[in-house]
Amino acid sequence: MNKYELAVVVSARLEDEERAATLEKVKDLVTRFGGTITDVDDWGKKKLAYEIQKMTEGYYYFIHFEADGTCPGEIESRIRIMEGVIRYLCVRQDA
Numbered sequence: 398m399n400k401y402e403l404a405v406v407v408s409a410r411l412e413d414e415e416r417a418a419t420l421e422k423v424k425d426l427v428t429r430f431g432g433t434i435t436d437v438d439d440w441g442k443k444k445l446a447y448e449i450q451k452m453t454e455g456y457y458y459f460i461h462f463e464a465d466g467t468c469p470g471e472i473e474s475r476i477r478i479m480e481g482v483i484r485y486l487c488v489r490q491d492a
Contacts, residue, residue, distance in 0.1 A: 398433075398463045398464065398465060399463065399464065399465065399466060399489055399490075400435075400461070400462075400463050400489070400490040401432075401461070401462055401463070401464060401468075401469055401487055401488065401489055401490060402459060402460070402461050402487070402488055402490055403423070403427070403459070403460040403461075403462065403469075403472065403485065403486070403487045404457070404458070404459050404484075404485065404486045404487075404488075405420070405423055405457075405458045405459075405460065405476070405482055405484075405485050406445070406449075406455040406456070406457055406458075406482070406483050406484040406485070407419050407420065407455060407456040407458065407481050407482055407483070408450075408452065408455060408456075408481050408482075408483050409442060409452060409454040409455050409456060410452065411481050415481060416456055416481065419479065419480075419481040419482065420437075420458055422479065423458075423460065423472075423476060423479075423482070424437070424460065426471075426472050426475050426476065427460060427462050427464070427468070427472060430464065430467075430468045430471045430472060431464055431465060431468055432462040432463065432464035432468050432472075433462055433463045433464070434460060434461070434462045435461045435462060435463060436460075436461040437458065437459070437460050437461075438458065438459040438460075438461075439456075439457075439458055440456075440457035440458070440459065441456065441457070442454055442455070442456050443455065443456075443457050449483050449484065450483060452483065455483055455484070461490075469487040469489075472487060473485065473487055
């Protein structure tokens, strides 16, 4: 099992309930493809480094999980088409 960190930036235009639902969908994707979530960091609303889709702010979440090597590719292919997610990045952490 490898350790991964999934960074997700969610649109600031979403209401609180929609944002929570989007985060739950992402967490469900991790568990559906065999990942075990160890930690979720909520960084809150932050200014983006550059404008994305005419937005200057977004909500940052960092999900730490353990999974096999095929899991991140499956998760990224699903997150890519999610409505409220404006950016994402999944990286493997060295042990």
